[in-house]
Amino acid sequence: MKEIKIGILGFGTVGAGVVEGIQKNGSLMAERTGITPVVAKIADLDITTDRGITVDDGVLTTDAMAVIADPEIDLIVELVGGTSIARTFTLEALKQGKPVITANKALLADYGAEIYKTARDNNTGIYYEAAVGGGIPILRSQRAGLIGNQIESIYGILNGTCNYILTRMEREGLPFDEILADAQALGYAETPPDLDIDGIDTAHKAVVLASMAYGAPVPMSACPTSGIRGLSASEIENADELGYQIKLLAIIKDNNGEVELSVEPALVPKEHMIASVADSFNAVFVKGDIVDDTMYYGRGAGRLPTGSAVIGDIMEAASDTLNRVGPPVSVTMMLQKTELKYCSADNIEKRCYIRLCLEDKPGAMAKVMNIFGEHNISIASVVQKERHESGRAPVVMLTQKARESEFVGAMNAIQALDVSCAEPIRMRLEDFG
Numbered sequence: 001m002k003e004i005k006i007g008i009l010g011f012g013t014v015g016a017g018v019v020e021g022i023q024k025n026g027s028l029m030a031e032r033t034g035i036t037p038v039v040a041k042i043a044d045l046d047i048t049t050d051r052g053i054t055v056d057d058g059v060l061t062t063d064a065m066a067v068i069a070d071p072e073i074d075l076i077v078e079l080v081g082g083t084s085i086a087r088t089f090t091l092e093a094l095k096q097g098k099p100v101i102t103a104n105k106a107l108l109a110d111y112g113a114e115i116y117k118t119a120r121d122n123n124t125g126i127y128y129e130a131a132v133g134g135g136i137p138i139l140r141s142q143r144a145g146l147i148g149n150q151i152e153s154i155y156g157i158l159n160g161t162c163n164y165i166l167t168r169m170e171r172e173g174l175p176f177d178e179i180l181a182d183a184q185a186l187g188y189a190e191t192p193p194d195l196d197i198d199g200i201d202t203a204h205k206a207v208v209l210a211s212m213a214y215g216a217p218v219p220m221s222a223c224p225t226s227g228i229r230g231l232s233a234s235e236i237e238n239a240d241e242l243g244y245q246i247k248l249l250a251i252i253k254d255n256n257g258e259v260e261l262s263v264e265p266a267l268v269p270k271e272h273m274i275a276s277v278a279d280s281f282n283a284v285f286v287k288g289d290i291v292d293d294t295m296y297y298g299r300g301a302g303r304l305p306t307g308s309a310v311i312g313d314i315m316e317a318a319s320d321t322l323n324r325v326g327p328p329v330s331v332t333m334m335l336q337k338t339e340l341k342y343c344s345a346d347n348i349e350k351r352c353y354i355r356l357c358l359e360d361k362p363g364a365m366a367k368v369m370n371i372f373g374e375h376n377i378s379i380a381s382v383v384q385k386e387r388h389e390s391g392r393a394p395v396v397m398l399t400q401k402a403r404e405s406e407f408v409g410a411m412n413a414i415q416a417l418d419v420s421c422a423e424p425i426r427m428r429l430e431d432f433g
């Protein structure tokens with residue numbers, strides 16, 4: 001039986017989950033692989049807080065750099081988070097030829113190009129399954145099971161916090177802030193949670209998925225991003241009445257050789273499988289040119305599910321190290337091309353949900369319809385609610401597909417109308433057609 005000595009940096013939610021998982025199932029992993037995982041060192045700035053886990057004397061330290069430099073340590077697990085000290089730790093370990101396992105999608109999204117190249121140049125690996133879809137082995141599926149496919153499209157619910165908030169707003173009608181506090185207490189949210197609710201965490205994961213799908217590090221600037229901050233109960237109710245649910249979606253497509261990428265809240269049909277993905281669960285739908293449609297589902301956040309993904313990477317990195325495999329597929333797939341072409345956001349075609357507030361006056365609707373006509377936007381359905389006592393009436397519309405630039409033009413023109421009494425609300429409607 002061979003042994004692999006692991007140095008963990010960051011003993012927070014995920015770090016503690018990794019140690020708990022190895023304590024529980026380490027012997028099972030050893031029986032299955034012939035490699036015994038040994039947590040030799042854990043570095044954290046705080047080594048006094050009780051994580052509900054007992055470790056041997058001498059394992060805990062506050063000095064992460066000493067763990068990286070320790071010749072006894074075979075591989076490094078980076079779980080401190082953020083993009084500053086985590087980048088320093090990761091690059092230093094790779095330069096010493098040690099494989100790094102990380103759950104840090106922000107780090108990969110911002111510094112992926114530098115990190116993958118450093119791994120390759122030092123003949124070692126960076127492993128990052130936990131960075132996308134938490135416990136779901138989505139990247140492993142992409143780089144192993146789907147390796148023979150051109151990826152046509154990926155749709156993902158990739159943020160446990162947002163999906164948890166949307167689910168409870170819809171089911172329990174609770175206020176946004178109250179549910180966010182629960183998501184934080186459950187260990188799902190980032191620090192700060194703005195990364196979750198503004199869609200940035202989803203975008204971090206989307207660019208990692210897109211990089212692997214299309215073969216080069218994709219910059220965050222290529223991913224137009226909006227989140228669920230300020231989403232009102234009215235949108236959830238209106239969507240429900242029309243047969244839809246609202247989900248924060250990552251959308252990645254090969255659009256005639258150009259990468260189409262966005263993160264945005266979207267109405268999805270209630271009968272589609274994606275609508276049944278609730279709470280902190282994530283789901284990723286990948287369509288390949290050979291395999292056709294595939295779907296992956298599981299816990300997207302939390303101590304043990306994320307720990308499970310990190311542990312899978314530890315065992316793969318251990319096997320690669322012991323077998324002296326050079327840079328693994330998780331590195332080479334990210335460095336196939338030097339540059340990718342991106343679809344301009346203006347040219348993306350989509351359907352939309354639109355809520356207007358109109359003065360209830362004769363001709364108001366005709367003015368609005370004229371504007372849609374001028375912008376080549378065809379309306380699929382319109383619901384005008386009873387007018388309020390104020391003389392104003394909310395109007396809810398679903399459109400057919402049109403170009404983003406036409407939607408922007410139409411919204412500006414409608415807002416400028418004398419009969420328009422509030423800024424129009426617009427969201428994507430994704431029917432997967």
Ligand SMILES: NC(=O)C1=CN([C@@H]2O[C@H](COP(=O)(O)OP(=O)(O)OC[C@H]3O[C@@H](n4cnc5c(N)ncnc54)[C@H](O)[C@@H]3O)[C@@H](O)[C@H]2O)C=CC1
Pocket residue numbers: 009010011012013014015043044045046062064079080081082085103104105106130131134187188189190191300301302303306
């Ligand atoms: N919590 C979750 O469900 C998931 C988290 N992740 C990612 O995993 C990483 C870790 O997240 P959490 O465990 O939730 O964060 P956390 O905040 O619970 O843990 C981070 C730990 O790192 C320690 N730390 C900070 N600076 C340090 C330094 N210089 N040296 C040593 N220790 C240091 C902190 O004291 C803390 O205990 C992040 O990149 C996060 O985005 C990924 C998937 C899911």
Ligand SMILES: N[C@@H](CC=O)C(=O)O
Pocket residue numbers: 131133134158159160161162188189190196201300301302
């Ligand atoms: N904050 C993230 C944690 C996992 O990546 C989430 O809520 O999904």
Ligand code: NA
Pocket residue numbers: 129130131132133134135136137138139309
């Ligand atoms: Na994963």
